[in-house]
Amino acid sequence: xxxxxxxxxxxxxxxxxxxxxxxxxxxxxNSMYWYRQDPGMGLRLIYYSASEGTTDKxxxxxxxxxxxxxxxxxxxxxxxxxxxxxxxxxxxxxxGQEETQYFGPGTRLLVL
Amino acid sequence: GENVEQHPSTLSVQEGxxxxxxxxxxxxxxxxxxxxxxxxxxxxxxxxxxxxxxGEKKDQRIAVTLNKTAKHFSLHITETQPEDSAVYFCxxxxxxxxxxxxxxxxxxxxxxx
Numbered sequence: 001x002x003x004x005x006x007x008x009x010x011x012x013x014x015x016x017x018x019x020x021x022x023x024x025x026x027x028x029x030n031s032m033y034w035y036r037q038d039p040g041m042g043l044r045l046i047y048y049s050a051s052e053g054t055t056d057k058x059x060x061x062x063x064x065x066x067x068x069x070x071x072x073x074x075x076x077x078x079x080x081x082x083x084x085x086x087x088x089x090x091x092x093x094x095x096g097q098e099e100t101q102y103f104g105p106g107t108r109l110l111v112l
Numbered sequence: 113g114e115n116v117e118q119h120p121s122t123l124s125v126q127e128g129x130x131x132x133x134x135x136x137x138x139x140x141x142x143x144x145x146x147x148x149x150x151x152x153x154x155x156x157x158x159x160x161x162x163x164x165x166x167g168e169k170k171d172q173r174i175a176v177t178l179n180k181t182a183k184h185f186s187l188h189i190t191e192t193q194p195e196d197s198a199v200y201f202c203x204x205x206x207x208x209x210x211x212x213x214x215x216x217x218x219x220x221x222x223x224x225x
Contacts (some may be wrong), residue, residue: 031209031210031211033213035211040121040217040218041217042118042130042201042215042216042217043156043201043213043215043220044215045212045213045214048210048212050209050210051209056210058113058212059214067212089176090155090156094211098160099144099146099161099163099207099211100146100158101146101204101211101213102158103155103157104155105154105155106155
């Protein structure tokens, strides 16, 4: 069991470039989440998918899109990266019958 | 939406002492309150959680207390050890199908020898 995996680990982008952050879980969890973590601000929810086939906005969705490709995979897309999107991005998943969220190792993104 | 405030932002204790971190939440309907520990460069990991039908929960040196009336909950770490040094985050959730977490801003705990 790999748990929650994320790729890439680290990425540098130029302003205006696009990229997709990948997340996958092998625990058969129903719900998946994308957070960003900035110094002094904790983790903030960008988008989530309560179940396969559904996605909803979180607290800070502007500038991002998501796709729940199947039950295992939940990707986050930046269409036109901005320096304000420099952050560490964490994906998490949660089984349907409990509240605990399990986090991936994170993707560190730097937008120049 | 839910708002979670966490204090203090930094906490330094001597090894063997106790550490207490406090959080308040705004939505009285929140019913699930986890605590996560994050070591430098690592992912957040759940250390303990409590639900709104319970006032206190303990797991070895870690305990969490919940006061629903005052809308606050606290993390207590006794007999602190150097490996307890990390950033701790509280969170609150309304539960349900989505079960979204709203996090506090974190407490950096340093345990000194």
